[in-house]
Amino acid sequence: MSNDTWTDLGPESDFPADEHSCLNTEGTNGTPGTAVVVVNVKGEMYALENRCPHAGRPLGDGACAGMTIICPYHGYTYHIKTGKNIDFPEEETPVRTFPLRVEGGRVQIQLTNDEAEQT
Ligand code: FES
Numbered sequence: 001m002s003n004d005t006w007t008d009l010g011p012e013s014d015f016p017a018d019e020h021s022c023l024n025t026e027g028t029n030g031t032p033g034t035a036v037v038v039v040n041v042k043g044e045m046y047a048l049e050n051r052c053p054h055a056g057r058p059l060g061d062g063a064c065a066g067m068t069i070i071c072p073y074h075g076y077t078y079h080i081k082t083g084k085n086i087d088f089p090e091e092e093t094p095v096r097t098f099p100l101r102v103e104g105g106r107v108q109i110q111l112t113n114d115e116a117e118q119t
Helices: 113-118
Strands: 006-011 020-024 035-041 044-049 063-065 068-070 077-079 100-103 106-110
Touching: 035 106, 044 100
Parallel strands: none
Antiparallel strands: 006 106, 020 035, 035 044, 063 068, 068 077, 100 106
């Protein structure tokens, strides 16, 4: 299996600095895509799953502050780059993060092979 499976999320201009965007990768054959949040922190972009590990709510409904994103439902705060829970890094499950790259002006993330085969 190849580890080099990248999913295109759109042009870099769709992800302005100091904003975060929620989107879904496209599934095929009736399979769901993956819900992601792309955060642009001063020109550096990061991708996290748009699902808070605490109770499964959409993390992207929250606000970003520096390198953190705060879930609006119960206030858990996660590190945007590592996905770790800031307040309970050892006790709580981190948010999934995805490798992200910009190729030819397009933002791409690397899903696991299983997910990529669904898209
Ligand atoms: S669902 Fe995010 S903190 Fe509870």
